[in-house]
Structure formats: structure tokens, C-alpha cells
Amino acid sequence: xxxxxxxxxxxxxxxxGSGTVQTLQENKKDIEQxxxxxxxxxxxxxxxxxxxxxxPLEPGWITGDVNEVMDDPEIDIVAELIGGVEPARSYIDRxxxxxxxxxxxxxxxxxxxxxxxxxxxxxxxxxxxxEGSVAGGIPxxxxxxxxxxANHIERVVGIVNGTTNYILTQxxxxxxxxxxxxxxxxAKGYAEAxxxxxxxxxxxxxxxxxxxxxxxxxxxxxxxxxxxGIARITAGDIRYAxxxxxAIKLLAIGRQENGSIQARVHPALLPFAHPLASVNDVFNAxxxxxxxxxxxxxxxxxxxALPTGSAVAADILEVAxxxxxxxxxxxxxxCFENKSVIPMDTIETKYYIRMKVSDKPKVLATIAGVxxxxxxxxxxxxxxxxxxxxxxxxxxxxxQALEKNVREALExxxxxxxxxxxxxxxxxxx
Amino acid sequence: xxxxxxxxxxxxxxxxGSGTVQTLQENKKDIEQxxxxxxxxxxxxxxxxxxxxxxPLEPGWITGDVNEVMDDPEIDIVAELIGGVEPARSYIDRxxxxxxxxxxxxxxxxxxxxxxxxxxxxxxxxxxxxEGSVAGGIPxxxxxxxxxxANHIERVVGIVNGTTNYILTQxxxxxxxxxxxxxxxxAKGYAEAxxxxxxxxxxxxxxxxxxxxxxxxxxxxxxxxxxxGIARITAGDIRYAxxxxxAIKLLAIGRQENGSIQARVHPALLPFAHPLASVNDVFNAxxxxxxxxxxxxxxxxxxxALPTGSAVAADILEVAxxxxxxxxxxxxxxCFENKSVIPMDTIETKYYIRMKVSDKPKVLATIAGVxxxxxxxxxxxxxxxxxxxxxxxxxxxxxQALEKNVREALExxxxxxxxxxxxxxxxxxx
Numbered sequence: 001x002x003x004x005x006x007x008x009x010x011x012x013x014x015x016x017g018s019g020t021v022q023t024l025q026e027n028k029k030d031i032e033q034x035x036x037x038x039x040x041x042x043x044x045x046x047x048x049x050x051x052x053x054x055x056p057l058e059p060g061w062i063t064g065d066v067n068e069v070m071d072d073p074e075i076d077i078v079a080e081l082i083g084g085v086e087p088a089r090s091y092i093d094r095x096x097x098x099x100x101x102x103x104x105x106x107x108x109x110x111x112x113x114x115x116x117x118x119x120x121x122x123x124x125x126x127x128x129x130x131e132g133s134v135a136g137g138i139p140x141x142x143x144x145x146x147x148x149x150a151n152h153i154e155r156v157v158g159i160v161n162g163t164t165n166y167i168l169t170q171x172x173x174x175x176x177x178x179x180x181x182x183x184x185x186x187a188k189g190y191a192e193a194x195x196x197x198x199x200x201x202x203x204x205x206x207x208x209x210x211x212x213x214x215x216x217x218x219x220x221x222x223x224x225x226x227x228x229g230i231a232r233i234t235a236g237d238i239r240y241a242x243x244x245x246x247a248i249k250l251l252a253i254g255r256q257e258n259g260s261i262q263a264r265v266h267p268a269l270l271p272f273a274h275p276l277a278s279v280n281d282v283f284n285a286x287x288x289x290x291x292x293x294x295x296x297x298x299x300x301x302x303x304x305a306l307p308t309g310s311a312v313a314a315d316i317l318e319v320a321x322x323x324x325x326x327x328x329x330x331x332x333x334x335c336f337e338n339k340s341v342i343p344m345d346t347i348e349t350k351y352y353i354r355m356k357v358s359d360k361p362k363v364l365a366t367i368a369g370v371x372x373x374x375x376x377x378x379x380x381x382x383x384x385x386x387x388x389x390x391x392x393x394x395x396x397x398x399x400q401a402l403e404k405n406v407r408e409a410l411e412x413x414x415x416x417x418x419x420x421x422x423x424x425x426x427x428x429x430x
Numbered sequence: 431x432x433x434x435x436x437x438x439x440x441x442x443x444x445x446x447g448s449g450t451v452q453t454l455q456e457n458k459k460d461i462e463q464x465x466x467x468x469x470x471x472x473x474x475x476x477x478x479x480x481x482x483x484x485x486p487l488e489p490g491w492i493t494g495d496v497n498e499v500m501d502d503p504e505i506d507i508v509a510e511l512i513g514g515v516e517p518a519r520s521y522i523d524r525x526x527x528x529x530x531x532x533x534x535x536x537x538x539x540x541x542x543x544x545x546x547x548x549x550x551x552x553x554x555x556x557x558x559x560x561e562g563s564v565a566g567g568i569p570x571x572x573x574x575x576x577x578x579x580a581n582h583i584e585r586v587v588g589i590v591n592g593t594t595n596y597i598l599t600q601x602x603x604x605x606x607x608x609x610x611x612x613x614x615x616x617a618k619g620y621a622e623a624x625x626x627x628x629x630x631x632x633x634x635x636x637x638x639x640x641x642x643x644x645x646x647x648x649x650x651x652x653x654x655x656x657x658x659g660i661a662r663i664t665a666g667d668i669r670y671a672x673x674x675x676x677a678i679k680l681l682a683i684g685r686q687e688n689g690s691i692q693a694r695v696h697p698a699l700l701p702f703a704h705p706l707a708s709v710n711d712v713f714n715a716x717x718x719x720x721x722x723x724x725x726x727x728x729x730x731x732x733x734x735a736l737p738t739g740s741a742v743a744a745d746i747l748e749v750a751x752x753x754x755x756x757x758x759x760x761x762x763x764x765c766f767e768n769k770s771v772i773p774m775d776t777i778e779t780k781y782y783i784r785m786k787v788s789d790k791p792k793v794l795a796t797i798a799g800v801x802x803x804x805x806x807x808x809x810x811x812x813x814x815x816x817x818x819x820x821x822x823x824x825x826x827x828x829x830q831a832l833e834k835n836v837r838e839a840l841e842x843x844x845x846x847x848x849x850x851x852x853x854x855x856x857x858x859x860x
Contacts, residue, residue: 004459019722022722023580023581023721023722026582026721026722027580027581027582027721030582030647031579031580033647033764033766034579034764097629098638114664136728136853137578137720137722137723137724138726139573139576139577139578139726141575142567142572142576143572143573146569146572146744146747146748147561147569147572147573147744147836148567148569148740148743148744149461149464149744149747149748150453150454150461150740150743150746150747151457152456152457152460155607168827172775192492217460217463247663250843275729278708290567290740291453291456291457291736292449292452292453292456292457292567292729292736292737292739292743293567293730293736293737293740293741294567294728294731294732294734294736295730295731296567296568296728296730296731297727297728297729297730298726298727298728298729299705299726299727299728299729300723300724300725300726300727301723301725301726302722304724306721306722306724307722307723307724309722310578310580310581310720310722310723311577311723313580313722314576314577314578314579314580316580317576317579317580318576318579321760321761322760324756324760325756325757325759325760326755326756326757327493327752327753327755327756327757327760330751330752330754330755330757331751334463334464336463375469378618
């Protein structure tokens, strides 16, 4: 007989935990109708049981002892909402051993150790769901596992870090420089005191590791992902890009070509007509190109208590449906293939390159000559006189070129006597 | 023991049927890995068996006799891709009686008779999936049934008709009038010879009936939906709207407030900052506001062989997973409630109103006085002299007002001696 009551244990009651509890409680009646059974929070294990919480809690929920979740045979689903690799990994491992289904929003753990945990869950025929780990409330994991599952996915490209998108939006709309926009993001609570994880692209790298693994049906290790942040983007770059018809966004890019994978995170110029180009502020969006569906995009809030809580609660609902129908494990790990991630030097794309040069005759021709020697052909070039002194600023946009060739050409160009500095180079996506 | 081979019968091999077959065949290996079983097309019943088809077909697939699908005990899933109410409804009914799971892309049937068919499927514990019936390849049905299922949905607003969106985009970008843009859409194959269904909003009404029923967990009958098309939108309206900061889109709107439902299809002014405002050409998008997730949007191709085939094939994959796991019926009809759709006269929104008047003193004051008598307060008014003659054009934007009051005020205003005509009035959404 199908279970009448499904019980959830929660590990962690921070931002995501609170949003999950609030979502489950506010919409309890609807959720239970959809499951066809009662859904009860049984225990919530926290580090500080006496701390005041922003959500209403029922008596007996809170415990300081994680074993009260792990060892409770009545608990069917464990929602791990602690974050970070340890102790989250050990708790999940133990919960799987006790036959509990897992829901998590832990991107770092998923990216680094998801494959092993998913495999273990499959072996035990237990569910392991993780919608909340990428792009907050946007149901993108599910979209790729179900709605787009009949497609060969060619690309998955996301704006998946709200902090950096907020900073870049402020730089673009208000002309602020990076440091100023970062300070404002910190003041508003959009960036942490130590912003490294967001600003340097590591957070986005975890997320594209997860998305690319699902999209390309092959495990993408975050260590193989080139991650580059936005700290070297200037308000001037954004202005030049706009004149050329592009926005600058921090993109998390997965591509599949000829059986190998590109997985990289870096700022990129994106044509204004691209659907991702108008995704601003803290919003996230994921753009997918599939063999049948063509181009689709999913847009929404990528972080925050309730949006992420929406994703975690939806996973709990799905797992509960599986428990009701005895169909746990029906959507498991889909990394059936073993494709390699190609090194950055071998990618081909277009490049925006900004440099300071002497304002003398033949400078352009000299530099263009070096590009030519390395097989880099130029699509457009704009020279701007700098008001003070004899120097000028040149902005190049190349045609498609091999990254290695561009890098080597720029090393030679930087040493030319007429070149004061190669100020920045940014990839152009289309 | 779980089934090793799952067999599909298809009814209809038009646009959607061809796209479905192509998708299933091209990605057969990946799809079968995801299901964990073989997936075979067994029979495709068509009206004209000898007609040449745009997809490669295996010998023995095609039959002119629908009974070869209906009576084949080996067929597990019937994909109904004929469209229209009859004979599609009868075929589905019969297939359910024979214990076959259903996948369909039939919006008209779903909107008009979905509730009965879904109830019957649930009684027989059979799957009934219909992702392809709304917004082509965009997995919006699934998003609301799974990914956003833990939310109380407050709004679902879509651009769900590609034909009218193409026409409005042409009018906005090229300054064409409606007739010219329609003719071009017909020439390009985006509009049918008889464009009534698209242009008058009926197609969009079927789709919002489906979306609103899922979102609000209560059956929305298409007969209760106010459907208004785009034929009376002029290039001038679009120009004025742009000056005021708005795009004009054909919106399919579902809202839930205080336990009752609004469901309506009509052109509307939408602020340029709204994510739907930049959805152009034949693209579709569905915007959802949920209690926890906040604002999310799903964007992609709403029609065409392969995008809709992507949705139908994904449904087949999901049903096959359920067959493998014995979990058919795990996501069934969720219309647990019985909420009423409120009449148009009782909605409150803002209005854009364009009228031709005599260019005489006190005209504005006279008209504003009538609005005031009906409790309609004015947010802004712009008067433009018309080059020829003594008339002027006035564009009003009201504050939130009751539709009944606006309608009645305009009836009075149209009879004023100084008013030549009330040229158009269009609702403003925010």
C-alpha cells in the first residue's frame, strides 16, 4: 500500500533552509494534494539550536544533533542545505546508506563529488535531486533531464552568478568602475565580504560543471573548467563594447562539438540581440540550444531564500511522488559517455582586444601585421586618440581565431616599441 | 520484470508528427539510455499512406488504417498528432480503453475536453502528457507541474501565438500596417490562408486555458475566456505606445486573486522593461509569477516541426520512464479546485485610449470630466495636432480602473459633439 505520510529531515536552516521550510509550509495543502499523501517536516538539524529563525517553526523540529535526522527510520527524505563539501558529503553518504532519498542545493559538492553520490544513489535505487544547486528557482536541471531530454544539446550558456551580473549591470548602466560597483553590491548584501568565489568565476564554474554534465551526458570535472572573473573589466570596455553592439556578461559556457566538450567561465561580449544580453541585475538565465528545440532560454532569480526554496521544495515534492509510486531512481545520473574537455588554447572564437599605443604613423599596420603572422584576421578596428599625450587607444575585434594564436600574437604585440600596453582582451560569443 | 521494449503508435504525420519521428530517430541511442529500455515506433496511421514524407521512414511503419494502432496490443503509447477535436478525441478515448498511455500536442482538444480525458486516464492509471500543446518546444507544462509545483502561482502570462507576434514585430520594427504584415506572414508560411484562429486570439485562448488550469489548479473553460485579436492595432498605436515606453503584444493572461481567476487574451501595452516586451518575431515566451520563485520566464520557439517534436518526444520519453518504473499516473490532473473566471467588466487595469477630437479649446477638460464622472482617473494625456484640418488626436493613459467604468465612459465620450471617434482602447499590463 502506498505511504500515507512522507517525512522530511532537513540539515541546515540558513537562507535556503528557511526558504524551503517557508515554501513547504505556506503551500502545504496544494503540495499534499499534488503528492496524494501528507508531507511532514520531522526534524531540522542545525548548528545553533537556540538561534532565532526568520520562519515559524513547530515545536520539536529543531535539534542540535544531526543523528536525530540520520538515525530516524521514519524520515524518508533528507534535504541537505548546509553547503560546502564537508560535512555535507559525509551526511549524504550516510543518509544513502540508511535508505534515505536526497535533495540538495549544494553546487560545490555536486560539481566536485556529484558523480559518486549519484552513482551510489542509483545503486541503492534512491532518488538524488539537486534543482536548487543551479540558478536558484529556475527549473533548469529538470528542463534538461525531462523537457529537453529528447534533444542532442549543442550549447548550454548561462548567466548563473547574480553578484557579478549585478556588478556588470551597475557598470553598464551607471558608468561605475568595478571597485565601486562591487562595494555597492556588498552594501546591498548581493556580494559577500570576501567576494572571491563569485567575482573570480568559481561559483559559476561549479554551476556549469553541473549543467554541462547533464547536457552532454558526460561528467565535467570543475578542475577542467577555465574560470576567469570580471575584476579586469573596466567601464571603458563596457562603453567600447556597447559602441560595437555588444553587452559584456560573465558567461558560463558549455559547448559540445565533434564529441568533445568546451566548459569555461569568463566575461564575454554578447550581441545585444542575444536573449542573454538583456538579463540584468541579480537575475540569472540559462540559454540552451538543442538539435530539435532550437534556442530556448530560462530566466529568473538565481539566488535568495524563497527562489532556491522553491526549487528544493519542488524536488521534495517530486521525490515524494516517486515514493508514493514506488518509482525512486526513475531519473538518475545520465553521464553515460566519457567525453573530454578541450584545453582553452584549442578553442576558436572571436576576440575583443584593447591596447594603448603611440599615436604615430604605421602603428596600426605594424600590429595588424603581427596578427596576420599568427593567422588572426581582423574584423574591425577603432582607434581613439587619448586626450593627454601622444598615445592612442585601439580596439580590435578579430574574426574567429584559435585562442593559442591570439595569445601568442598578443605576447609579441605587447613587446613592440610602439605598444604601451595590451590593456585587455575579452572573448566574443555569438 | 521491467519492460525491455516500449512501443509507440503515432496518429498523424503532418508537421508535428514528422518532427516527432525525426527527433526520436536522430537521438534514439541517447533517448534509450535515458529510458533504460528500447523505444520503438511500431505504426504510424495516416490519412494518405502514399504521400511522400519529409522524414525517413522504416518499412512497415505507415498504415492507412487507424485500427492497426488502436488494436495492436504491443503498442504501449499512442501519440495523437492529428489536431482538432474529432476524430482525435474518439481515438484517444478508445486508446485509453485499451490501456494505452497518451501523448498529444492537441491544444484545442485539451482546452475543450482535457479535463474528461485526464480524469479517464487517471481512473485507468494511465499517463496523459501534453507538453507540445502549448508553446511548442518550451517545457512550460512540465515546469508548472514539477519545477514550480511548490508555488502558489499568481500569474501566468504568455506570448503563445507566433503568428501574431511576428505580425506585431513587423509592424513595430518596419512601421507596416496590420494588413501588410499579415500578408507577409502568410507569404512566409507563418500565417495560414484563413488566419482567423491566430489573429482573433482563439489559438492563444486554448493555450491559456491549458496553462491557467494547471497554474491555478482549477479547470478554465475556453468559453469563459475573453479573446480579442490584433486586427484593430495600427502602426500608429504602436508608435504612440513606444513614445510612452511600451511595446504592444498579444498577451494570454491568467491571474489568480482572492480565489478567483482572470483568463483573457487581448493585445496589451507592456513596459519595455518587462521580460516579455523584447520577445519578438515568431518566438514564444511564458512569464510566471509564483509565491516563492518570484518572476520566471521561459522563452523559445512556439511552433514548427522540430520544436514541437522535441516536446512530444520528451513526453514519450517520460511516459516510457513511467512504464519502466510502473509509475504511470504519477503526475495526473491537478484541477482539485473549483474557482470561477471573473467577467471582463470586473477586471481592473490601466488603459491606453486613442481618439480623434476637434482641435478646440476645452475639449480635453470636457473629456476628462466624463472620465472623472465614471471614476476613471487619468495618468497622462498627449494631444497631437493632425496636419490636415481642425482635428487633433489625443492619447490617454488611465490609472487602474474598472473595465466596466472605462467602457461606459467611452460610450458617453464617443457621443460628445467634440469627439470625432474613439479610435482604439488597449489594456495596459504591468
